[in-house]
Each structure stands twice: as structure tokens, then as C-alpha cells.
Amino acid sequence: MNNTLKVSDAELYYEVRGHGPLVVLVGAPMDADAFAPLAELLKAGYTVLTLDPRGVKRSTLNPGGTSRPDQRADDLAALIRHVDAGPAVVLGSSGGAVSALALAQYHPEVVRTVIAHEPPLSRLLPDADELLAAAERQMADYLAGDVIGAWKQFFRGANIQIPDQVVELMFAGDRDPVQVAAERFWFEHEMRETITWLPDLDKLREVDVVVGIGEESTGQLCDRTSTALADRLGVEPVRYPGGHTGFAEIPEAFAAVFQPQLKGIHSPR
Template sequence: MNNTLKVPEAELYYEVRGSGPLLVLVGAPMNADSFAPLADLMADSYTVLTLDPRGVSRSTLNPGGTSRPDQRADDLARLIRHVDAGPAVVLGSSGGAVSALALAQDRPDVVHAVIAHEPPLDRLVPDGDELLAKSEKLMADWLAGDRVGAWRQFFELGNLQLPDEVVEMMFGGEQDPQVLADHRFWFDHEMRETITWLPDLAKLRQAKVVIGIGEDSTGQLCDRTSTALADGLGITPVRFPGDHTGFVGRPDAFAKALRAELIEVGFPPGS
């Protein structure tokens, strides 16, 4: 089922498939389509909710609206209540992991557990100020028109090894207008708000939180930030198949690992 829900400052596009306990899959800036293969696999035993975050793809944002983690968490809480199938387990990846963590600390009533897969929380690592300064530069460069150069900086900052010719092929030349609009939204409205967010560790320690890291992400920035968060919470991270987007590249293996983790947090599949 595809539908929309009006929330403060925005209208959210969301999809629901399957039946059983509610599992939410969310990213930022990734949209619902990024999670579709994983959602299809999980829908045999869970009600799976996916969405486009506010201002991304098919979700709209009012002029002057913003996309802070607390707002995205409120959006998730409203969606969970709207579909009336919670409390939910929320798997958030990248910026969506930050949204999920904000949900866990601000609206624990709607979540059974949160699985935060590679949250990019730069302030948690010792060189956070340096990282944030470099991010400010690449955001400014993208908005000034140097799209390929900004993406090169982005991947270098994350310690993601992409050859220059691959970056040029992915982001140079003419791009789909919607993709370009989503990239602009990320660099202008989402990235800064996401990477500068500071979690409330005391509140998160009261919630059921799992920190996920890709098996192939060792040494990357999100490995470092995720490990720092896990250390702050006094928990051991869980390794998932693949890298930062393992649910895209290896959905079958990721689904198997996710099912095991859902059992571990006391969220068995529906009958």
C-alpha cells in the first residue's frame, strides 16, 4: 500500500507491505525505494513500513521547512501511530539511524527497539571539529556548483575508496532532476543537521538500542562514529553483511542477519 500523511511542515510518502509486527526501515537521504528489496524479503513475517523522509523524493516540505533529527523522529512517531501496528522496531541506516536514535530518546512509547546502522555522528569522535569543518566546505562547494568535487570530498572524508572516474561517472554531467533535487536537499537541509546531532546517552541507555556496523566498513568514518556511540552506551556493536549500504548490495544476507537480531531483541515474526 502506498499512501501519504500530512505532518507539521511536510507531507510524507510511505509504503506498507506484509503483515505481523511492525518493522520500520528508514534512511536519510535514502528513500523508500532503497529499502524495497529488503522490505520485500521481510514482509513474509512482518508489517514493513518504508518512507521517503521529509523533503526527499515523493515527500514534500513546506517552503522554509527544515529536516532536523527531532523532526524526522516526530514524523516516524506519527507514521507508526497512523498505521496503528506499533510499537515498532525501527532499523535506521546512515542519517536514518540518527532519526531512529532521536525517536528512541524522544518517543520511546512507539518503539520496541531501534537498530541504528552506521549513524554518522561526527561529534562523538576526537577529530569531530575537523570533520565538521571539512563537511561545511564540501556542502558549500556542492551548492556553489562543484558537484563532482564535493562528492569526491564526501567520499574521502568518509574513507570510502571510490576512484575519481567512478565519482565523475556517478555525479558528473546531466542528472535526473529528482535525483539532483534530493542531492541539493541533502547538502542544503539534511547533512549538517544530521552529522552535528548529539545523542542523549542517558536516555538511550534506558531504551533498547542496537548499533549496527557493516562487516566491510572497517576503518570508515561511520565505523568510527558507530563504535564511539556503542562505547558511550556500553554495548557491543553488531556486524551486518556488506558495507554502509549492505541492505542494498546484499539484501538476502542482510535480511537473514536482521531476522536474527529481531529475535535477539524479543521481536519474533508474526504467525
């Protein structure tokens, strides 16, 4: 089922598959399509909710709106209540992991477990000032028109090894305007708010939080931020197949690790 839900300053596009206990799959800037293969694998036993975050692709945002983690948490809480199959297990990846953590912090009553897969929480790191200054340069360069230069900086800062010529091929020439719009929204409205968000660790310790890291992400920035979060929460990170986007690239292998974490979840109905 594909549908939309109006909230105070946005209209959220969402998809629901299957029946059973509620599982939410969320990204930022990744949209519902990125999680569709994983959702298809889960729908036989669960109600699976995916969505486009506010301002991305099919989810609209009122003029002047932005995308803070607390706003995205409110959106998720509204969708979970609207679907009426919760409380939910929420798997968030990248900026969506920050959204999921914010949901657990601000709306703990709607979640059973939050699985934060590689949240880019730069402020948890000792070199946060340097990292955030570099991110400001990336955002400024992108918005000034240096798309390829900004992405090269982004991958270097994340310690993701992609040759410059590959980056040039990825982001040059004619591109999908919908994807370009989502990308620009990330640099203009999501990135700063996401990487500067500082969670309330005491509140998160009151919720069942799992920290996930890709097996191929060792040494990358999100490996560092995720490890720092797990250390602060006093939990052992769970290693998932693949790297930062393993859920999309190898969904079957990802699901093999994720599904055992859903065992024992029973529908409240």
C-alpha cells in the same frame, strides 16, 4: 499500500507491506525505494513500513522547512501511530540511523528496539571540529555548483575508497532530476543537522538500542562514529554484511543477520 500522511510542515510518503509486528526501515537521504528489496523479504512475517524522509522524492516540505533529527523523529512517531501496528522495531541506516536514535530519545513509547546502522555522529569523535569543518566546505562547494568536487571531498572524508574518475562518472552528465533534487536537499538541509546532532546517551540507555556496522566498513568514518556510540552506550556492535549500504546491495545476506533480531517480537493485537 502506498499513501501519504500530512504532518504540521510536511506531507510524508510511505509504503506498508505485509502483516504482523511492525518493522520500520528508514534512511536519510535514502528513500523508500532503497529499502524495498529488504522490505519484500520481511513482509511475510511482519508489517513493514518504509518512507521517503521529509523533503525527499515523494515527501514534500513546506517552504522554508528543514530536516532536523528531532523533526524526522516526530515524523516517524506520527507514521507509527498512524499505521497502528506498533510499537516498532526500527532499522535506520546512515542519516536514518540518526533519525531512529532521535525517535528512541524523543518518543521511546513507540519503539521496541532501534537498530542504528552506521549513524554519522561526528560530534562523538575526538576530531569532530576538523570533521565538521571539512563537511562545511563540502556543503559550500556543492551548493556553489562544484558537485563533483564536493563528492570527492565527501568520499575522502568518509574514508570510502572510490577513484576520482569513478566519482566523475557517477556525478557528471545527464542525471535523474529527482535524484539530483534529493542529493541537493541532503547537502542543503539534512547533512549539517544530521552530523552535528548529539544524542542524549542517558535516555538512549533506557531503550533497547543495537548499533550496526557493515563488515566492509572497517576504517571508514561511520565505522568510527558507530564504534564510538556503542562504546558510550556500553553495547557490542553487530556486524552486518556489506558496507554502508549493504541493506540495499545485498538484501538477502543483510536480512539473514537482521531477521534473527526480530525473533520473539509478538504482535500487540
